[in-house]
Amino acid sequence: PADRILYALRDETCTVESIPLITASILSKKLVEGIEELVLDVKWGSGAFMKTRAQAQALADSLVEVGNGAGVKTIAHLTDMTQPLGEKIGNALEVEEAIECLQGGGPDDLREICVLLSGQGDRAREVLASGRAFPRWQALVRAHGADPEAPLQGAGCEEHVVVADRSGEVTCCDAGELGWAAHRLGAGRTR
Secondary structure (H helix, E strand, C coil), X not given: CHHHHHHHHHHHCCCCCCHHHHHHHHHHHXXXXXXXXXEEEEEECCCCCECCHHHHXXXXXXXXXXXXXXXXXXXXXXXXXXXCCCCXXXXXXXXXXXXXXXCCCCCHHHHHHHHHXXXXXXXXXXXXXXXXXXXXXXXXXXXXXCCCCCCCCCCCCCCCCCCCCCCCCCCCCCXXXXXXXXXXXXXXXXX
C-alpha cells in the first residue's frame, strides 16, 4: 500500500525520476521480507526506465548504499536493455519464455542473465540446462497458493507473420520501440 502512495506522489509531483524515491520504492518491498542478501538487476537503455548507463549506475549506487545500510548484503548488476532480452515481449509470453529457460531451453541471452544474477556461474548454467530449476519454480508457485499448471492470463496471443521483402540479417532492435509497440497491441497497462 505504501508503494502505491509513493508512485502516486512521484506522478503528481513530477518526480518520477527521483533516485531517492525510486530507491525507497524498490527497497521498501525487499527489506520488509526479512532477507539477508539481495542481488539487483538495474537495467539501462531504450527499453529500461534508466536510459543511460550513468543514470543506472547512480540508481545502483543508491540501492546498494541504502540496502547495505539497512543491514542487507546488497549488490547490483547493470544490464543493457538497448535491445530486447529473449525473443518474446509481453507479460504472458515472457513468463512462457522464463518457463522454457527453467526447463532447459529458452534463448541464450536470457539464460546468461539468470546465470549472472545467480552468482553461481557454471553451477547455475548446469542447473538451468538440466531443467532441474523447473520443479523448484513449481514448488515456489504452489507455496504461494497458485497452480503452476494453470494457463497464463494473456497466453495464446494472436500471431501475425511479417515477411521481409529482401534477404538480410537483423543486427539491432530498439527495445523501447518494441516495448511501446507491444503496449499498443495490449501487452501492458494503460494506467
